[in-house]
Amino acid sequence: MPVKTKKSQRVPDASGYFGPFGGQFVPETVMGALEELCTVYAKLRKDPEFKKEFRELLEGYAGRPTMLYPAKRLSKALGIHQIYLKREDLLHTGAHKINNALGQVLLAKRMGKKRIIAETGAGQHGVATATACALMGIDCEVFMGVEDMERQRLNVVRMQLMGAKVVPVTSGTQTLKDACSEAIRDWVTHVEHTHYCIGSVVGPHPYPMMVRDFQAVIGQEARKQIIKETGRLPHALVACVGGGSNAMGLFYPFQEDKAVELYGVEAGGVGMSLGKHSATLVKGRPGVLHGAYSTLLQDEQGQVAVTESVSAGLDYPGVGPEHAYYQWTQRAQYVSVSDKQALKGCQLLCETEGILPALESSHAIAFLPKLAEKLPKKAIVILNLSGRGDKDVTTLANELYPDASK
Numbered sequence: 001m002p003v004k005t006k007k008s009q010r011v012p013d014a015s016g017y018f019g020p021f022g023g024q025f026v027p028e029t030v031m032g033a034l035e036e037l038c039t040v041y042a043k044l045r046k047d048p049e050f051k052k053e054f055r056e057l058l059e060g061y062a063g064r065p066t067m068l069y070p071a072k073r074l075s076k077a078l079g080i081h082q083i084y085l086k087r088e089d090l091l092h093t094g095a096h097k098i099n100n101a102l103g104q105v106l107l108a109k110r111m112g113k114k115r116i117i118a119e120t121g122a123g124q125h126g127v128a129t130a131t132a133c134a135l136m137g138i139d140c141e142v143f144m145g146v147e148d149m150e151r152q153r154l155n156v157v158r159m160q161l162m163g164a165k166v167v168p169v170t171s172g173t174q175t176l177k178d179a180c181s182e183a184i185r186d187w188v189t190h191v192e193h194t195h196y197c198i199g200s201v202v203g204p205h206p207y208p209m210m211v212r213d214f215q216a217v218i219g220q221e222a223r224k225q226i227i228k229e230t231g232r233l234p235h236a237l238v239a240c241v242g243g244g245s246n247a248m249g250l251f252y253p254f255q256e257d258k259a260v261e262l263y264g265v266e267a268g269g270v271g272m273s274l275g276k277h278s279a280t281l282v283k284g285r286p287g288v289l290h291g292a293y294s295t296l297l298q299d300e301q302g303q304v305a306v307t308e309s310v311s312a313g314l315d316y317p318g319v320g321p322e323h324a325y326y327q328w329t330q331r332a333q334y335v336s337v338s339d340k341q342a343l344k345g346c347q348l349l350c351e352t353e354g355i356l357p358a359l360e361s362s363h364a365i366a367f368l369p370k371l372a373e374k375l376p377k378k379a380i381v382i383l384n385l386s387g388r389g390d391k392d393v394t395t396l397a398n399e400l401y402p403d404a405s406k
């Protein structure tokens with residue numbers, strides 16, 4: 001039965017549960033490291049000095065606050081009163097992931113760790129982590145499937161330029177899932193001097209909470225900006241959902257504002273049968289993946305499904321436990337749009353506003369026509385533009401202008 005979140009019910013609880021979701025489903029050997037992280041983070045999240053240092057990095061290095069941009073021509077084209085774009089695409093390195101990377105690398109330094117490890121699929125989290133490590137002068141190793149290394153060569157070079165070591169993972173399907181397993185294996189053996197930097201609101205407690213807190217700056221700014229600009233709260237928030245960090249970062253500071261509708265948009269890929277999409281909350285069932293109990297895409301036997309999406313950043317069979325909780329409590333609604341619709345969303349923003357969005361963010365844009373049907377006349381909508389699309393130009397060329405090279 002759906003339950004209502006009351007202000008008194010802060011999530012997660014002390015064991016890292018968001019209702020039934022979350023927790024720590026990890027080998028015994030990792031428990032010590034997680035406990036240490038929980039203890040340190042519980043202290044640091046209230047430490048004024050840490051908060052100040054983090055804020056200085058966000059403002060003085062990453063480029064915060066990001067603007068809340070009124071997209072007038074886009075609004076007109078869609079028949080929506082006013083759409084505002086939260087411009088995370090304007091951040092250093094081109095997406096919201098730098099918020100979390102700076103937070104975690106700063107935390108690792110405070111813990112006295114000498115080395116950071118991360119896993120990456122599309123390479124975006126790897127680049128953000130390598131960037132933060134270069135800035136703070138700390139060793140960085142990024143685990144990446146060899147299959148992904150070939151597909152995302154540009155990001156491999158970006159990491160190497162930042163002085164990071166990219167470790168090729170040759171096990172299993174040689175993609176993100178195997179890179180995760182390899183990173184955990186490394187962490188277990190080097191835990192006393194190594195911090196494992198996870199890139200979204202996923203993984204065992206305290207990661208979903210910690211990454212959410214680091215990304216919540218998106219929603220904190222947006223909430224202040226929209227009130228200053230319009231004198232009221234928005235009708236709806238829209239964000240794409242891969243692991244769920246940019247969406248949770250925007251949603252979280254609005255969670256008590258019950259009149260504000262929250263929409264998470266997942267990747268519908270090339271069809272809604274298992275294996276053809278990455279719409280985890282729309283189509284998945286509860287289960288354990290990468291250290292947490294959440295919703296995931298799995299077959300009848302409980303085997304984790306393969307996923308598909310035109311955007312590498314959304315191509316993941318799991319999702320953060322707090323999103324599973326928001327869906328369960330009906331605080332947020334989750335929908336999906338197809339590859340084709342996302343490509344159209346990308347073109348629409350380019351042509352109406354002169355802004356090239358990441359293919360991930362394009363999924364959120366592609367949901368707007370559907371949302372427009374049920375919005376009241378004077379509706380204000382905030383859409384999280386999680387990243388810029390320069391990284392996707394090759395994909396866009398192949399998808400939209402396939403004959404150009406002939």
Ligand SMILES: *Cc1c(COP(=O)(O)O)cnc(C)c1O
Pocket residue numbers: 095096097124125199200201240241242243244245246247313314358360361386387388
């Ligand atoms: C990685 C990425 C995403 C998906 O990750 P979340 O944790 O769901 O935010 C979305 N947009 C961009 C631009 C990304 O790089």
